[in-house]
Amino acid sequence: MMKRYKLTISYDGTGFAGYQIQPAGRTVQGEIERCLSVMHKGGTVPVSASGRTDAGVHARGQVLHFDSSLAIEPKRWIKALNALLPADIRVLMAEEAESGFHSRFSAEGKEYVYKVNTSLQGDVFQRNYTCHFPYVINADLVQDAIPHFLGTHDFTSFCSARSEVEDKIRTITSLDLDIDGDDWTFTIRGNGFLYNMVRIIIGTLLEVGQGKIAPADIPVLLKAKDRTKTGKTAPAHGLYLNRVFYGQIEDKYS
Amino acid sequence: MMKRYKLTISYDGTGFAGYQIQPAGRTVQGEIERCLSVMHKGGTVPVSASGRTDAGVHARGQVLHFDSSLAIEPKRWIKALNALLPADIRVLMAEEAESGFHSRFSAEGKEYVYKVNTSLQGDVFQRNYTCHFPYVINADLVQDAIPHFLGTHDFTSFCSARSEVEDKIRTITSLDLDIDGDDWTFTIRGNGFLYNMVRIIIGTLLEVGQGKIAPADIPVLLKAKDRTKTGKTAPAHGLYLNRVFYGQIEDKYS
Incomplete structure (x- = not known):
C-alpha cells in the first residue's frame, strides 16, 4: 500500500547547484531521488519540496514528501537514507503524513x-x-x-x-x-x-x-x-x- | 634592513595535507611561502611555525615568523597577504618582532x-x-x-x-x-x-x-x-x- 512520507532535511548548499534537479550539476533533489531509487530497487520515486533553494543556499529544515509502498517505519527511513546520502545532506526527521499532505501546498x-x-x-x-x-x-x-x-x-x-x-x-x-x-x-x-x-x-x-x-x-x-x-x-x-x-x-x- | 615579523594566522585544515610543505599535496606553509615569494618578486622567504598541524587539523591562532627587507608596516602585511592567500587561510595579526623571536623556540x-x-x-x-x-x-x-x-x-x-x-x-x-x-x-x-x-x-x-x-x-x-x-x-x-x-x-x- 502506498503511503506518503514527510522528510525534514538539512543540507550544506556549498557543493550543490541548488535544490532542484537540472541538466548539469549536483543537486539536492538529485541526490535524494538517487538514494530513494536505490531503496526501491531502481524504481523512480519523485520527491516534492516546500520550495527550491538556489546554489549555495543552505537548509536546516527543508521539508519534502514522497510516496512509497515500502513497509518501513518512519525512523528506519532516517537511518536507511542517511546511510546512502552524501555527508552534505542529512535526513533529520521522517514522518508518515496524511495522503493529502503536500510539502509545498500545505505549507503556511x-x-x-x-x-x-x-x-x-x-x-x-x-x-x-x-x-x-x-x-x-x-x-x-x-x-x-x-x-x-x-x-x-x-x-x-x-x-x-x-x-x-x-x-x-x-x-x-x-x-x-x-x-x-x-x-x-x-x-x-x-x-x-x-x-x-x-x-x-x-x-x-x-x-x-x-x-x-x-x-x-x-x-x-x-x-x-x-x-x-x-x-x-x-x-x-x-x-x-x-x-x-x-x-x-x-x-x-x- | 632585515626585520623579523610575527604572523598570527587562522586556517581551515579541510583542504590541506597539513601545515608543513611536503612533496605532494597542498599545504599551509606552501601557500604562505608562495604568497611571500610573490611579494618579494620571486625571492624565497622561509617561514617557521610554532609547530606542524596534521592534515584536517584547523588553526585559529597558529603563529609564524619570517624575515624580510621590505619596508612594509605590520598592518599592511595583513592586507597584502590576505589579498594573495586562498580563502581558507587568513592572516589575523602581523607584528614586528625582536630579532631573537622564534615562533617555535620562544613558545612557552x-x-x-x-x-x-x-x-x-x-x-x-x-x-x-x-x-x-x-x-x-x-x-x-x-x-x-x-x-x-x-x-x-x-x-x-x-x-x-x-x-x-x-x-x-x-x-x-x-x-x-x-x-x-x-x-x-x-x-x-x-x-x-x-x-x-x-x-x-x-x-x-x-x-x-x-x-x-x-x-x-x-x-x-x-x-x-x-x-x-x-x-x-x-x-x-x-x-x-x-x-x-x-x-x-x-x-x-x-
Whole structure:
C-alpha cells in the first residue's frame, strides 16, 4: 500500500547547484531521488519540496514528501537514507503524513535565517556559511528600518525581476536581528517568499546600515514596485531555509 | 634592513595535507611561502611555525615568523597577504618582532580546542569541523577523569608510537570541558604537546565516557608508558590550534 512520507532535511548548499534537479550539476533533489531509487530497487520515486533553494543556499529544515509502498517505519527511513546520502545532506526527521499532505501546498509559512560577519578579516570557518561584510554598519539604522517590512505588502521591489509569479503580495510576520560581536543574524518569518526576496531585503538592510538608504525610505521603495531602486541581492551562502510551518495558525509560529 | 615579523594566522585544515610543505599535496606553509615569494618578486622567504598541524587539523591562532627587507608596516602585511592567500587561510595579526623571536623556540605554551558533536544525525555544517560521536557518553565519568591529566607527567602512553622525541615529559596546566546540548568542547593548555597527544587524550576521554576505561585508570595508563593501552586517536577535523603563548608566565595564560 502506498503511503506518503514527510522528510525534514538539512543540507550544506556549498557543493550543490541548488535544490532542484537540472541538466548539469549536483543537486539536492538529485541526490535524494538517487538514494530513494536505490531503496526501491531502481524504481523512480519523485520527491516534492516546500520550495527550491538556489546554489549555495543552505537548509536546516527543508521539508519534502514522497510516496512509497515500502513497509518501513518512519525512523528506519532516517537511518536507511542517511546511510546512502552524501555527508552534505542529512535526513533529520521522517514522518508518515496524511495522503493529502503536500510539502509545498500545505505549507503556511517559512522561516529563513541570514548570517553576516562584519569583522575585518572574516572567519575562515564561516566563509561558505556567512556573508562577509567588512564595512561599518549602523545597527540603529537597521533596527529602525526593520518594522517597515512587517505586515502585508506588495514585494515587487524586493524580488528578482526574473520572477514569473503574478501575485507579489506577501506577509512578513517577524524580522529579528541578533548581534553577537561581529556576527549578525537575521531571522525572518512570513507566509511565503518571492524569488530572492530574503536576499534583497537583507541586501537593502545592509545598505541602510551603511547610510546609503534611509530607514524611512523603505515604505517608499515598497510603493515604487521597482527592483532597480532597492539594494543588492545579498550572497546566497549567508542564507538558510530554517523551518517550514504546517498546520494551524496558532501552532505555526511556536 | 632585515626585520623579523610575527604572523598570527587562522586556517581551515579541510583542504590541506597539513601545515608543513611536503612533496605532494597542498599545504599551509606552501601557500604562505608562495604568497611571500610573490611579494618579494620571486625571492624565497622561509617561514617557521610554532609547530606542524596534521592534515584536517584547523588553526585559529597558529603563529609564524619570517624575515624580510621590505619596508612594509605590520598592518599592511595583513592586507597584502590576505589579498594573495586562498580563502581558507587568513592572516589575523602581523607584528614586528625582536630579532631573537622564534615562533617555535620562544613558545612557552599552547592552547588547543577539540570539538565533539554527540547528536544522532550530526550537523552537516560541522562535518569537517567537529568530531561526530553519536554514542551515549557519561559526562560525569569524563569530568572525573580530567584531573588525572593535569600537572607534569610522562605522556608516552598518550603520544603516537611514531614520535621520535626523546623527552616525553610535558605539563598540562588546564583541561576544561564545556557542554552545550549535543556540542562538547574540550580546551587544553600546556607547555608543549607530543605528536597526536591531544587527539589521544580526547580519544581516551571519549572511551572513559562510554565506560570502556575507568577514570581511576588514567594514572595507571600514564605509568604504563604504553600507547597500546590508551584510547583511539580522535579524528583530526575536531582539533584546533587555538593560541600559542609567548612571554612572561604571568601573561601566558591570561
